[in-house]
Amino acid sequence: MSVLRRIAVERLTREAFEPFGDVIDTHGPAPLLINQGRTERFHRLAGIECLGHGARAILSIFRGQPLLPLEIHMMERHPLGSQAFVPMNGGDFLAVVAPPGDFNETEVRAFWARGGQGVNYRPGTWHAPLLPLAADSDYLVVDRAGPGVNCDEVLLNTPIQPVLPEEGS
Amino acid sequence: MSVLRRIAVERLTREAFEPFGDVIDTHGPAPLLINQGRTERFHRLAGIECLGHGARAILSIFRGQPLLPLEIHMMERHPLGSQAFVPMNGGDFLAVVAPPGDFNETEVRAFWARGGQGVNYRPGTWHAPLLPLAADSDYLVVDRAGPGVNCDEVLLNTPIQPVLPEEGS
Numbered sequence: 001m002s003v004l005r006r007i008a009v010e011r012l013t014r015e016a017f018e019p020f021g022d023v024i025d026t027h028g029p030a031p032l033l034i035n036q037g038r039t040e041r042f043h044r045l046a047g048i049e050c051l052g053h054g055a056r057a058i059l060s061i062f063r064g065q066p067l068l069p070l071e072i073h074m075m076e077r078h079p080l081g082s083q084a085f086v087p088m089n090g091g092d093f094l095a096v097v098a099p100p101g102d103f104n105e106t107e108v109r110a111f112w113a114r115g116g117q118g119v120n121y122r123p124g125t126w127h128a129p130l131l132p133l134a135a136d137s138d139y140l141v142v143d144r145a146g147p148g149v150n151c152d153e154v155l156l157n158t159p160i161q162p163v164l165p166e167e168g169s
Numbered sequence: 170m171s172v173l174r175r176i177a178v179e180r181l182t183r184e185a186f187e188p189f190g191d192v193i194d195t196h197g198p199a200p201l202l203i204n205q206g207r208t209e210r211f212h213r214l215a216g217i218e219c220l221g222h223g224a225r226a227i228l229s230i231f232r233g234q235p236l237l238p239l240e241i242h243m244m245e246r247h248p249l250g251s252q253a254f255v256p257m258n259g260g261d262f263l264a265v266v267a268p269p270g271d272f273n274e275t276e277v278r279a280f281w282a283r284g285g286q287g288v289n290y291r292p293g294t295w296h297a298p299l300l301p302l303a304a305d306s307d308y309l310v311v312d313r314a315g316p317g318v319n320c321d322e323v324l325l326n327t328p329i330q331p332v333l334p335e336e337g338s
Contacts, residue, residue, distance in 0.1 A: 025230070034298075035299060038233060038298070042229055042231075043227075059213075059289065061194070061214060086309045120228065130208050140309055
């Protein structure tokens with residue numbers, strides 16, 4: 001019989017996610033009005049980090065499928081750069097993270113990115129690979145390309161099962 | 170009576186848009202399979218340029234409204250950085266552009282970004298401000314923050330009216 005640790009999925013807010021990175025949505029500071037008032041600019045929701053000589057930020061699209069069963073066995077981090085995921089079709093996803101530094105699996109937390117919210121992981125933030133909740137979910141990804149080893153992986157001793165809150169809770 | 174120059178809107182393809190920047194969509198090279206095959210990575214669709222000391226790339230959300238009437242009187246460029254626009258709710262928009270260098274209004278072209286396509290303007294590419302075709306259209310924007318003057322504007326002698334192709338053409 002496999003042993004799983006169940007953790008409750010939290011709602012994604014700027015405050016709760018602060019140790020791990022940025023939340024990319026329109027529910028923060030008031031926007032700037034530009035283009036003769038025709039455009040609201042929700043400014044500087046996240047900063048891109050690209051460490052090391054010869055590195056740059058690139059844009060990619062990730063098309064992801066749900067992980068079934070939803071059990072996290074492995075997490076990874078990118079020490080040399082931030083990594084942002086922003087849904088291109090509003091798809092919800094889970095951000096399962098642990099603080100930068102030595103990995104401690106008792107510190108893993110799970111967040112529910114809803115209604116078009118995106119996230120930007122800080123350099124070194126441990127995170128599970130992309131976890132969309134619906135099939136064929138597209139995300140714009142902003143991350144680092146350049147020399148150097150920019151991916152560490154860790155296997156969990158006890159796999160984690162994120163548990164979504166009941167509807168309406 | 171105002172004088173307008175009507176220009177035909179072209180379909181947005183990588184080849185046609187190459188002098189101006191990158192097209193961000195999944196209709197290019199085959200994706201890489203990552204995350205145990207659960208995710209397709211359409212890799213490096215665009216590179217972010219951030220020129221000048223102390224500059225970095227930032228993420229913002231632009232919420233735009235259609236320009237009515239659809240007449241372009243002004244264009245702008247960002248000499249120190251690229252600027253990407255990627256729809257967050259699939260909204261079509263127009264990319265009205267002219268080549269970098271001295272502005273020549275006879276070289277203005279208009280492209281129709283459809284079905285979730287995004288664009289990344291190269292540094293110095295002249296472009297009209299955001300032109301969504303539907304109300305309340307949200308775009309993820311990746312551009313440059315940092316010291317220096319990074320916006321030049323030019324007024325057109327003859328305003329431009331982009332003309333969309335007939336449906337089915």
